[in-house]
Amino acid sequence: MKKKSPKINILEQDEEIHKLVKTVVGDEGFHIINHLFAVEKADEFEIADSLEEDVNFVRSVMYKMYTNNLVSYTRRRDPERGWYIYTWELIPQKLYHALINSKQKKLDKLFKQVEEEKNKEQVFHCPTCMINLEFPKALELSFSCFACGGMLQPLNNVDLIKNLDHEIKGLSEKICILKTKLNEL
Ligand SMILES: [Zn+2]
Structure with missing residues (x-):
């Protein structure tokens, strides 16, 4: 993996990465990930020793990260005790990929929603x-309300579509920024 110096602590300096990691491991597990970021790679006993934490706690934090596909591991068998020791590695690219994926999913939903709104019948x-009627029914009633006889008003979703478009634009820009950050790693 290519390295650049000085290394920017994305966990502390990138607000979204910070939030993502805290969402996954909680406030109580954050310092463990911060430590792993600093050392890049360590087994759970080394981490526990360095931070004076319980090894089971360290392991539980790492599993949370792993199930969210945010860390990698290699394992080796302890020759004396026979159990496996996991060496964890924090790969910043994985963090950015996770952010990009979740935003991309949201963006796809917005595109779908805006398409639906645009195809909606008036x-x-x-x-x-406070009654809503579809166009054919309103036409049948010559655009007067069947309950009060008042004039029916076209209900338009122009503002909603405008808001959705605005949201799409903002989200697309954010994804672009994240991709740039990812490429700079
Ligand atoms: Zn009415």
Whole structure:
């Protein structure tokens, strides 16, 4: 893996990475990940020793990271005791990939939502009775409310679409920034 110096602590300096890791391991596990970031690679006993933490706690934090695909490990068998010792490695690229993936999923949903809104049949609305009617029904009623006889108003989703478009733009920009950061690692 290529290295650059000085190493920026993305866990402390990148707000989104910070939040992601805290969401996964909680406040109580964060210092363990911070330590792993500093040393890059360590087995759970080394981490526990360095931080004077219980090895089971360290392991539980690492499993949380691992199930979210944020760390890698290699394992070797302890020749004396016969059990496996896991060496954990924090790979910053994985953190950025996770952020990009979750934002991409959200973006796909927004695209779908905006498409649905654009394809929606015009809805008509009675402001007095708060009734919504689809276009064919409103036409049948000559655009007057069946309950109060008042004039039906077209209910448009232009503002909603505008907001969704705005959200899409913001999210796309964020993904772009994250991809740039990922490439600079
Ligand atoms: Zn009405």
